[in-house]
Amino acid sequence: xxxxxxxxxxxxxxxxxxxxxxxxxxxxxxxxxxxxxxxxxxxxxxxxxxxxxxxxxxxxxxxxxxxxxxxxxxxxxxxxxxxxxxxxxxxxxxxxxxxxxxxxxxxxxxx
Amino acid sequence: xxxxxxxxxxxxxxxxxxxxxxxxxxxxxxxxxxxxxxxxxxxxxxxxxxxxxxxxxxxxxxxxxxxxxxxxxxxxxxxxxxxxxxxxxxxxxxxxxxxxxxxxxxxxxxxxxx
Numbered sequence: 182x183x184x185x186x187x188x189x190x191x192x193x194x195x196x197x198x199x200x201x202x203x204x205x206x207x208x209x210x211x212x213x214x215x216x217x218x219x220x221x222x223x224x225x226x227x228x229x230x231x232x233x234x235x236x237x238x239x240x241x242x243x244x245x246x247x248x249x250x251x252x253x254x255x256x257x258x259x260x261x262x263x264x265x266x267x268x269x270x271x272x273x274x275x276x277x278x279x280x281x282x283x284x285x286x287x288x289x290x291x292x
Numbered sequence: 293x294x295x296x297x298x299x300x301x302x303x304x305x306x307x308x309x310x311x312x313x314x315x316x317x318x319x320x321x322x323x324x325x326x327x328x329x330x331x332x333x334x335x336x337x338x339x340x341x342x343x344x345x346x347x348x349x350x351x352x353x354x355x356x357x358x359x360x361x362x363x364x365x366x367x368x369x370x371x372x373x374x375x376x377x378x379x380x381x382x383x384x385x386x387x388x389x390x391x392x393x394x395x396x397x398x399x400x401x402x403x404x405x406x
Binding site for chain 2: 227277
């Protein structure tokens with residue numbers, strides 16, 4: 182079955198630096214991949230979608246890459262701010278058409 | 293747009309009791325999803341509906357779980373009887389349709405079964 186792996190350890194960075202989060206997947210080649218942000222006590226919020234024929238997608242300070250050879254997506258936040266502190270989840274549609282999520286990586290940006 | 297609305301926000305119940313979680317999707321969205329989130333297993337898809345019809349309930353853990361969508365603006369997830377291992381945060385999400393549409397999540401119901 183399809184599996185998504187994200188760094189389970191929290192990522193701690195200094196304000197102003199670039200945060201890079203990793204999402205690896207196995208046993209499947211999805212046509213596209215989504216990234217969500219989740220704050221404590223809230224539901225996930227959609228951020229970006231990237232398709233398999235798009236190497237890179239940008240939205241303001243966010244950048245997502247999609248390497249179908251490595252089966253990996255990287256999520257970057259440039260000029261990070263304390264307000265970016267949250268858990269970030271990647272998700273993909275599996276072969277059964279269901280949207281499955283990784284466990285998420287918690288990001289903490291210190292001032 | 294009020295977003296996806298779930299109720300209650302918190303539910304504490306005793307083992308063996310019936311629990312009903314409620315969801316109002318975003319108006320105009322054709323697909324509705326129920327997820328469960330725990331520290332150990334993350335977000336798990338329980339069931340999803342398209343145009344009020346259940347499409348895939350293979351994620352429903354046991355017969356104790358049931359979900360209904362009587363109309364386009366309301367869905368329920370029922371657990372009967374509840375057990376302590378059902379304790380989790382239950383999310384409802386909706387989307388405009390199938391395919392690449394992103395999901396819009398509610399803020400969840402935190403269920404504690406003692």
